[in-house]
Amino acid sequence: MPTDKLQSLIDFLATQPDGTVEDIAREYHITPLEVIQNLPGSYLFAGTHFDAVWDNITGWGEVTTLVNNDDLILEFHGELPSGTHRHGYFNLRGKRGMSGHIRATHCQHIALVERPFMGMSTASVWFLNASGYAMLKVFVGRDSHRELLTDQLNAFRALPATLAERERNNLEHFADFWRRQRRRR
Numbered sequence: 001m002p003t004d005k006l007q008s009l010i011d012f013l014a015t016q017p018d019g020t021v022e023d024i025a026r027e028y029h030i031t032p033l034e035v036i037q038n039l040p041g042s043y044l045f046a047g048t049h050f051d052a053v054w055d056n057i058t059g060w061g062e063v064t065t066l067v068n069n070d071d072l073i074l075e076f077h078g079e080l081p082s083g084t085h086r087h088g089y090f091n092l093r094g095k096r097g098m099s100g101h102i103r104a105t106h107c108q109h110i111a112l113v114e115r116p117f118m119g120m121s122t123a124s125v126w127f128l129n130a131s132g133y134a135m136l137k138v139f140v141g142r143d144s145h146r147e148l149l150t151d152q153l154n155a156f157r158a159l160p161a162t163l164a165e166r167e168r169n170n171l172e173h174f175a176d177f178w179r180r181q182r183r184r185r
Contacts (some may be wrong), residue, residue: 013038014040042111043113057138066137090104111125112125122148
């Protein structure tokens with residue numbers, strides 16, 4: 001992205017615009033991932049954390065899961081079911097409510113996005129594919145007054161530290177592996 005276009009996007013995002021990330025991406029002719037990368041207060045992690053993030057969210061209680069594209073916005077309100085990997089898919093084990101199959105291997109990035117939308121605070125976990133588009137999003141639930149659920153918001157806000165620690169541990173494990181390999185030579 002040209003520097004002037006990037007600066008225009010950064011300046012625009014600093015105003016906390018009310019539109020969807022997808023609408024902003026369309027306006028700037030970029031992907032939602034590129035918007036998120038420049039969104040103040042967002043976090044981006046490798047898609048390899050899919051299982052850890054999914055498992056974490058299954059303990060939050062009722063959330064809103066959203067799948068959208070140019071033709072639809074599909075929402076599910078309820079608990080996120082657990083799942084297992086089999087036959088190339090992450091198979092959701094929901095007995096009631098949400099069920100289905102996710103190509104978790106297509107998840108290249110996981111974004112944690114906290115921003116206002118339609119005059120309300122939102123907090124969401126984005127599972128993004130290699131093209132920079134959302135496979136699905138999971139939003140922190142709301143109470144009867146439309147406020148974000150405090151326990152879920154706290155769990156959401158703890159995710160960056162949890163994932164950063166996992167990444168540090170993975171790097172340390174990788175470094176230890178290479179040190180052992182060099183000693184064997």
